[in-house]
Amino acid sequence: MKRTLPLAIVIILGFLFVGYVFVPHKISQDFYDWYMEWMKAMSPFGVILGIMSITMTHTARIQHKVPNWQYSIVTLIAMIFTAYAGFQWGTQEGTPYMWLFKNVQMPMGATMFSLLAFYIASASYKAFRARSAEATVLLLAAIIVMLGQVPIGVSMFGEGINDITQWILNVPNLASKRGIALGVGLGMVATSLRILLGIERTYLGGGE
């Protein structure tokens, strides 16, 4: 029953939504509108579920003193204080919430993302080797595109580097990206059909 009921819900609703998309009739439209009203009502419960989940996870980490449990205290305090600041003083410019966003969340988020530059530099130095013909082509293309993306590259090698960069992006890159997109698209259709027909059940989790 624990597996059959969710499976039945997925299959029935799956076919109903397929029907909504392909059959433009008042009944299918009414069904969709009815479902959307439910969606609006259900979404806030998702937030509650999220808050419960994060609170329970981090409370357990603190209670069991798992490694780095101190960060869980920071997480919980940050969550409570940010939510309080938003509810108490609003979220507009000049409020503590906006101050937190500009002075804590923004620089921390940007710092995390900027680590990418350091890892790319380190990885390209350690691993980007012309070991084969394919690797050499990749390496040369990467160097040309990197030069074409910055003004200094154009100043050094002229505007021709821009044209070569655009050609690399518009021809070989585009061809491979389109191939990947088509593959992913066909894979999605196949997986959706398997789910709709009840063949694919791994999303239900657990064993038999």
Add this chain to the structure above:
Amino acid sequence: MNLFERLQKLDRRWIFLVVAVAIILPLIFPFNSKTYTTDPTEKLYRLIDSYAPGPHEKAIEKDKAVLMVFTHDASTMPELFPMEVAILRHCFERKIKVFTMTFIPSAAPIMDYAINTVKEEFPEIKSGEHYVNFGYKIGALALPIVLGMGEDIAEAVDIDAEGRKVSSLPIMKNVKNYNEMNLIMDFSGSSAGGMWITYARSKYGANVGVGVTAVMAADEYPYLQTGQITGMLAGLKGAAEYEKLVDVFASNPDPAKREFSRELLKDPKWDDAITNQNIQYKFKQARIGMNAQSVAHIMIIVFILIGNIGYFITKYKQKQQG
């Protein structure tokens, strides 16, 4: 161990240090560099500019508008925020109707921040008249809102971030659906713009543009080629290009020179943005950042070359030794 073998085993912390210095120095000591504009950026600029009211037309009467969708959090702000500021500046400068919206909660303060950053330079710009922030809408309702706006924006969105009925706002005069709100600009560090292509573009014929981080730009080229995406701002470079276009045309002190022209763009006087005191820091952030990116790219290329030279010399020596 010789020099090349040592280079092969160089501690990565030295690389981190060199990259940090290469990025920080150009930010502390910025220098002027030429910004070359590309076709995807120019197309976007020209489309948005075509929505500006004519000299004898009231801004509120105009039946064209831009929707800016913020689909990113604070982590990608260094690349995406300058784009958003540049486009908002363009719209406010040329009195183009603009709407903002997000489906992710962490982008809501970014929208406020972007609007306030630009708005303080344009005291005549009023919320509800020249722009409206639709605010954060629940992600689960993204699809019905995207489809709903194809029929009636005011009905699909209902209320804005300030709690006002969208249908009652003056900006909605002559703006009903995607026929009028004809360009959707999605800013993200992912392929989130795909939703607008699939639904708003295919079903209602809306123009879609994307502002993406540089690492995501390559994914968008198939859509650019087919015309499903009208234009694209790719990473900090795209933002720098748009900043320059706004400086050269939309903010040109001479009203007669506000129409796009390639000749004017070639004038070298527009490449002194960094030292030009008339251009505020917030309106040239991307171009300042491009200096750092220039040096960082050169550093990475140098690292690749040194690594490969060391690799081939070591390999050659090993071969000779037997």
